[in-house]
Amino acid sequence: xxxxxxxxxxxxxxxxxxxxxxxxxxxxxxxxxxxxxxxxxxxxxxxxxxxxxxxxxxxxxxxxxxxxxxxxxxxxxxxxxxxxxxxxxxxxxxxxxxxxxxxxxxxxxxxxxxxxxxxxxxxxxxxxxxxxxxxxxxxxxxxxxxxxxxxxxxxxxxxxxxxxxxxxxxxxxxxxxxxxxxxxxxxxxxxxxxxxxxxxxxxxxxxxxxxxxxxxxxxxxxxxxxxxxxxxxxxxxxxxxxxxxxxxxxxxxxxxxxxxxxxxxxxxxxxxxxxxxxxxxxxxxxxxxxxxxxxxxxxxxxxxxxxxxxxxxxxxxxxxxxxxxxxxxxxxxxxxxxxxxx
Numbered sequence: 001x002x003x004x005x006x007x008x009x010x011x012x013x014x015x016x017x018x019x020x021x022x023x024x025x026x027x028x029x030x031x032x033x034x035x036x037x038x039x040x041x042x043x044x045x046x047x048x049x050x051x052x053x054x055x056x057x058x059x060x061x062x063x064x065x066x067x068x069x070x071x072x073x074x075x076x077x078x079x080x081x082x083x084x085x086x087x088x089x090x091x092x093x094x095x096x097x098x099x100x101x102x103x104x105x106x107x108x109x110x111x112x113x114x115x116x117x118x119x120x121x122x123x124x125x126x127x128x129x130x131x132x133x134x135x136x137x138x139x140x141x142x143x144x145x146x147x148x149x150x151x152x153x154x155x156x157x158x159x160x161x162x163x164x165x166x167x168x169x170x171x172x173x174x175x176x177x178x179x180x181x182x183x184x185x186x187x188x189x190x191x192x193x194x195x196x197x198x199x200x201x202x203x204x205x206x207x208x209x210x211x212x213x214x215x216x217x218x219x220x221x222x223x224x225x226x227x228x229x230x231x232x233x234x235x236x237x238x239x240x241x242x243x244x245x246x247x248x249x250x251x252x253x254x255x256x257x258x259x260x261x262x263x264x265x266x267x268x269x270x271x272x273x274x275x276x277x278x279x280x281x282x283x284x285x286x287x288x289x290x291x292x293x294x295x296x297x298x299x300x301x302x303x304x305x306x307x308x309x310x311x312x313x314x315x316x317x318x319x320x321x322x323x324x325x326x327x328x329x330x331x332x333x334x335x336x337x338x339x340x341x342x
Contacts, residue, residue, distance in 0.1 A: 267306025
């Protein structure tokens with residue numbers, strides 16, 4: 001795969017993946033709309049780390065060349081802009097697509113449902129249609145552990161049913177999997193969906209709990225602990241996610257007699273209790289948190305736990321980072337980037 005279309009390149013996972021892929025002989029056209037779901041300055045800073053300078057002044061459809069990576073260009077635009085997406089595919093002749101752009105966030109989907117339909121459903125439809133009319137060797141797209149919803153069986157396996165979502169965000173991710181399977185069946189689009197499990201690390205998303213906990217503990221604010229702390233998450237360090245992504249991108253699904261479609265879990269396979277998680281942040285900061293215990297929030301789930309047997313069997317996927325060292329790396333980045341007073 002020497003020419004890749006990477007959507008969501010200004011995002012957390014997308015920017016990390018771009019750095020990793022650009023160490024090999026690939027060229028990337030990165031795509032992002034840099035919306036204000038969270039502070040766009042962080043997104044511009046991630047782009048600047050990739051040598052994409054001056055993106056703040058770009059209009060939709062504009063292209064900028066990286067000053068750091070000769071094989072990287074950035075295009076600003078929206079997934080819903082079908083004309084722009086079609087023109088890029090027709091002009092660039094991509095060999096592979098890594099589709100990470102989406103409207104993220106479980107809780108935000110309760111208040112802003114149409115943002116999810118526009119980006120996650122209509123935007124993905126434009127990607128699928130572009131792959132249909134301009135065939136690629138592999139479409140890898142981001143799904144989510146949220147698709148498991150109310151599933152009671154643990155750990156969550158890719159063989160389990162995923163028909164009980166508890167948020168619109170989860171429903172749109174499930175819809176993406178169904179849409180991609182349909183395009184694989186009808187048009188032979190080789191597609192792989194990746195169910196990410198609570199990704200964390202340097203340059204992470206401010207809407208995630210580990211980020212807001214760190215900020216509030218530093219500032220001496222009380223942190224909100226939902227479901228009275230009776231929560232577990234399968235936290236997965238960013239490098240383990242991008243390692244898995246790179247491995248899977250190189251091997252499109254090939255299944256004789258069935259559509260070239262697959263779904264995999266990318267998680268750590270080690271659920272961490274919320275209390276242990278908060279303690280890891282406290283230890284990294286050398287500062288205790290003031291906690292306020294609250295009931296469960298709408299759209300949330302009590303526990304996530306990834307069964308990664310299939311990912312390990314097919315790709316040798318094996319997460320390495322433990323929560324304590326991973327949180328330490330995040331906190332070190334946070335202190336260096338924001339320079340708060342402890």
